[in-house]
Amino acid sequence: MEIGTFLISSRADLRKKLTDAGIPANANYADPQYRSRMMSALKAWVDDYYATFKNDRKPAYGDSITFTAQPPTQVTIGKLTGLRYGFAGMKKSSIHEQHLGYVAFDGSTLYVITTAFDAMSETGKFKTLEALKRFEPYLTKLMPGLQLPIAKLPNR
Incomplete structure (x- = not known):
């Protein structure tokens, strides 16, 4: 499992998605x-993520492998509202790879939490599909209890 945090200042793609969703640049998110x-902007982010993986x-x-995306669903991630998303690479009737992710935004930071069963990934993955499937219910239960957003330290 991996957790990535990305400041909005470093994510022009997210800023554009927020603006496209009708949220002004200086808004209180x-x-x-x-x-x-916000959910529309995050859904657009997930759609881009899917397209990137499919093209990759x-x-x-x-x-030989068919890309099958799960529709994103709204979930609670700590004190934030975000999306759960995922996709699988299907080879005939079996799963060749499967990815599961969560994304949320607190107004300044994009939180991306991912895990997978995927031979091509180098980190944040499980060696077997069975191991991912055993872990998935625990991950689902952990999401609402995460300490997100991360508390900002006062300037000194």
């Missing part, structure tokens, strides 16, 4: 009026 728009795998897999 925690304002409830922006909640559904195409040269190696050709038509």
Whole structure:
């Protein structure tokens, strides 16, 4: 499992998705009026993530593996509302690789939590599909209890 944190200042793609969803650049992202728009922006981020993986795998897999995406679902991640997403690479009727992720945004930081069963990944993965499937229910239960957003330290 991996947890990535990305400041919005370093993510032009996210800033554009927020603007495209109708959230002004200087908005208070925690304002409830922006909640559904925030989910639209995160869904667009997930859609781009899926497209990147699909394009990345195409040269190696050709038509032998089919990309199957799960529709993102709204979940609680700590004190944040985010999305759970995932996809599988199917070879005939068996799973060749499977990825599971969570994404949330607190107004300044994008939180991305991922894990997988994937021979091509170097980190954050399980060696077998069975191990990922055993871990998945625990991960689902952990998400609401995470300490997110990360507390900001006062400036000194």
